[in-house]
Amino acid sequence: MFLFRKLRELRLQRSQYKLAVQQCKLLPSRQFPIDVLRDGSRWVCVFMCDPENFLNNVVAYGESPAQAVANFDMLWTGAPDFLIDQEEPEEEF
Numbered sequence: 001m002f003l004f005r006k007l008r009e010l011r012l013q014r015s016q017y018k019l020a021v022q023q024c025k026l027l028p029s030r031q032f033p034i035d036v037l038r039d040g041s042r043w044v045c046v047f048m049c050d051p052e053n054f055l056n057n058v059v060a061y062g063e064s065p066a067q068a069v070a071n072f073d074m075l076w077t078g079a080p081d082f083l084i085d086q087e088e089p090e091e092e093f
Contacts, residue, residue, distance in 0.1 A: 029069045030078040036065050045072040 037045045042061050045068040050056035053084075060075045062068030 027073050043068040
């Protein structure tokens with residue numbers, strides 16, 4: 001009986017892993033050509049919709065590349081603003 005229960009748990013874990021891999025492939029950061037760049041002390045994740053006008057592009061900021069990409073995914077999917085951890089960088093004159 002123990003072996004059957006353990007086998008069932010392993011199959012469930014394997015199916016959960018496959019589901020997580022498939023969901024990761026559906027993230028906007030995996031589907032579109034994005035650029036992750038260093039901008040001073042922050043990281044920027046950019047999807048260039050319109051190279052002529054920077055305001056038409058999707059831009060997300062983060063303290064690390066992973067955080068910038070995660071903020072990009074949340075921004076793209078329309079997550080509420082309080083979930084997106086990004087602040088506009090201060091402009092230096």
